[in-house]
Amino acid sequence: xxxxxxxxxxxxxxxxxxxxxxxxxxxxxxxxxxxxxxxxxxxxxxxxxxxxxxxxxxxxxxxxxxxxxxxxxxxxxxxxxxxxxxxxxxxxxxxxxxxxxxxxxxxxxxxxxxxxxxxxxxxxxxxxxxxxxxxxxxxxxxxxxxxxxxxxxxxxxxxxxxxxxxxxxxxxxxxxxxxxxxxxxxxxxxxxx
Amino acid sequence: xxxxxxxxxxxxxxxxxxxxxxxxxxxxxxxxxxxxxxxxxxxxxxxxxxxxxxxxxxxxxxxxxxxxxxxxxxxxxxxxxxxxxxxxxxxxxxxxxxxxxxxxxxxxxxxxxxxxxxxxxxxxxxxxxxxxxxxxxxxxxxxxxxxxxxxxxxxxxxxxxxxxxxxxxxxxxxxxxxxxxxxxxxxxxxxxxxxxxxxxxxxxxxxxxxxxxxxxxxxxxxxxxxxxxxxxxxxxxxxxxxxxxxxxxxxxxxxxxxxxxxxxxxxxxxxxxxxxxxxxxxxxxxxxxxxxxxxxxxxxxxxxxxxxxxxxxxxxxxxxxxxxxxxxxxxxxxxxxxxxxxxxxxxxxxxxxxxxxxxxxxxxxxxxxxxxxxxxxxxxxxxxxxxxxxxxxxxxxxxxxxxxxxxxxxxxxxxx
Numbered sequence: 001x002x003x004x005x006x007x008x009x010x011x012x013x014x015x016x017x018x019x020x021x022x023x024x025x026x027x028x029x030x031x032x033x034x035x036x037x038x039x040x041x042x043x044x045x046x047x048x049x050x051x052x053x054x055x056x057x058x059x060x061x062x063x064x065x066x067x068x069x070x071x072x073x074x075x076x077x078x079x080x081x082x083x084x085x086x087x088x089x090x091x092x093x094x095x096x097x098x099x100x101x102x103x104x105x106x107x108x109x110x111x112x113x114x115x116x117x118x119x120x121x122x123x124x125x126x127x128x129x130x131x132x133x134x135x136x137x138x139x140x141x142x143x144x145x146x147x148x149x150x151x152x153x154x155x156x157x158x159x160x161x162x163x164x165x166x167x168x169x170x171x172x173x174x175x176x177x178x179x180x181x182x183x184x185x186x187x188x189x190x191x192x193x
Numbered sequence: 194x195x196x197x198x199x200x201x202x203x204x205x206x207x208x209x210x211x212x213x214x215x216x217x218x219x220x221x222x223x224x225x226x227x228x229x230x231x232x233x234x235x236x237x238x239x240x241x242x243x244x245x246x247x248x249x250x251x252x253x254x255x256x257x258x259x260x261x262x263x264x265x266x267x268x269x270x271x272x273x274x275x276x277x278x279x280x281x282x283x284x285x286x287x288x289x290x291x292x293x294x295x296x297x298x299x300x301x302x303x304x305x306x307x308x309x310x311x312x313x314x315x316x317x318x319x320x321x322x323x324x325x326x327x328x329x330x331x332x333x334x335x336x337x338x339x340x341x342x343x344x345x346x347x348x349x350x351x352x353x354x355x356x357x358x359x360x361x362x363x364x365x366x367x368x369x370x371x372x373x374x375x376x377x378x379x380x381x382x383x384x385x386x387x388x389x390x391x392x393x394x395x396x397x398x399x400x401x402x403x404x405x406x407x408x409x410x411x412x413x414x415x416x417x418x419x420x421x422x423x424x425x426x427x428x429x430x431x432x433x434x435x436x437x438x439x440x441x442x443x444x445x446x447x448x449x450x451x452x453x454x455x456x457x458x459x460x461x462x463x464x465x466x467x468x469x470x471x472x473x474x475x476x477x478x479x480x481x482x483x484x485x486x487x488x489x490x491x492x493x494x495x496x497x498x499x500x501x502x503x504x505x506x507x508x509x510x511x512x513x514x515x516x517x518x519x520x521x522x523x524x525x526x527x528x529x530x531x532x533x534x535x536x537x538x539x540x541x542x543x544x545x546x547x548x549x550x551x552x553x554x555x556x557x558x559x560x561x562x563x564x565x566x567x568x569x570x571x572x573x574x575x576x577x578x579x580x581x582x583x584x585x586x587x588x589x590x591x592x593x594x595x596x597x598x599x600x601x602x603x604x605x606x607x608x609x
Contacts, residue, residue, distance in 0.1 A: 058604075072520070076518070103473055105473075111466065111467050111470045112467075112470075112471065114463060115467070
């Protein structure tokens with residue numbers, strides 16, 4: 001809890017929320033300025049940052065250094081699990097639990113097992129993609145500190161925001177705010193958590 | 194950084210395919226001459242006609258695949274195939290289809306050597322072939338093949354001509370016209386190519402049939418055409434005009450398309466096998482029995498076509514599948530072209546597996562037979578040299594990227 005914190009920062013979400021600084025947020029009036037500011041911040045060594053814009057901006061995720069392989073690898077693991085499950089289920093049913101001669105074919109007939117193995121791979125991979133994306137993004141999220149930013153409602157209209165978060169090792173409320181001001185920001189505000 | 198890029202871009206050499214035309218043209222004429230001489234000699238004709246048909250079918254499949262992708266590109270006005278459109282047009286040019294028609298003449302004149310249904314004595318003693326005679330009938334077969342190939346030549350000419358007129362006039366109406374004609378042409382293209390593959394390939398084993406044959410070969414050919422287009426694009430990634438468009442988004446998109454066609458190949462191949470395996474009826478399983486090391490007709494105990502099947506399962510599906518799954522492969526042209534080049538080479542074995550075991554003598558020899566392997570390579574090179582010469586001739590006739598569509602250049606400019 002920082003010394004600058006005052007009781008007026010208490011909000012409707014409870015006593016533990018709205019305490020202390022979350023980030024310094026800069027507001028820009030064009031996507032180009034946002035991308036170049038993000039690139040400058042990344043060059044300056046900031047790592048914990050996020051950008052908010054009314055529409056997808058080409059190259060922005062590269063500019064903020066966003067690179068996350070968690071979802072692809074989870075999907076791959078989910079697919080493998082699904083394949084193993086589909087094959088295992090059929091093996092258990094057709095070979096171990098209730099062996100039945102179908103058309104004189106061997107009990108372990110790989111071709112007949114392909115469709116279900118394949119479908120289970122797709123199903124598990126698809127479900128893993130959906131739920132792991134939600135989990136890694138910590139969604140659903142009823143409260144997010146970015147909404148404490150003054151004028152943030154225009155992030156869905158015509159303004160572009162860059163937040164450098166307190167968790168960044170280089171974060172310093174004054175210096176970071178000064179750095180962002182020099183990047184041609186319209187406003188820079190220290191935002192409460 | 195951006196400044197250095199533009200300097201490098203400005204001084205990049207231009208991609209040039211013109212030096213391929215004469216050497217390949219010359220080699221092609223000589224090799225086709227050799228093949229013709231051997232094909233009209235009764236002592237050698239069975240083996241040489243088989244090998245020449247193999248080479249012909251391989252390049253046909255690439256041309257048909259490229260034609261399908263070109264039609265798809267025009268129909269949806271796609272961005273993914275825009276970077277390789279001129280290569281696809283070169284592979285499926287009207288000149289290539291006319292050349293393929295001409296090179297098929299030896300088979301049109303003398304189908305009896307490879308196609309048993311063309312032999313009246315065989316048909317007279319075979320009730321199954323007698324029932325199929327209304328379709329597998331020499332003049333009708335000859336007319337169908339020539340008609341379909343020439344209709345593709347006309348289609349290829351029409352779409353290319355429209356694109357060339359748009360290069361001059363920048364008239365968007367031409368592009369939307371190609372979109373409408375493309376959709377209708379795709380329908381005709383699928384029906385007609387199925388007919389062509391049925392006549393040329395499936396009728397080599399006239400007792401057997403598969404409704405999957407045409408789509409299966411179109412998918413395989415489209416994958417091969419795409420792999421060749423991507424390989425040519427990636428080899429020239431540092432040359433004009435491709436250096437103006439290559440980004441990691443572009444290679445990722447086109448790599449994903451290659452991935453999709455790898456999946457589609459696996460899907461059609463397994464579907465056909467699965468249905469036949471499940472039905473387990475002798476007249477349908479014969480195709481796989483001839484190509485199997487485990488279940489094989491008498492006299493074929495040591496022929497091991499199954500080894501070639503294993504090569505295809507790994508090389509045409511599992512290896513490309515897992516390699517193309519990795520984003521790092523698709524991020525750089527020099528990485529992507531290694532796997533697409535590999536796919537193109539494996540396609541040669543795919544068509545080998547399709548055509549050669551259908552031939553009566555060759556199926557007994559197995560996949561490894563030095564004399565036959567040599568004639569197969571000559572057949573592949575003979576048709577291929579002519580095909581490559583015409584391809585390079587076609588690619589010289591226009592800019593290597595469409596001049597009326599700047600989406601790719603804009604995408605690259607936006608990144609920097």
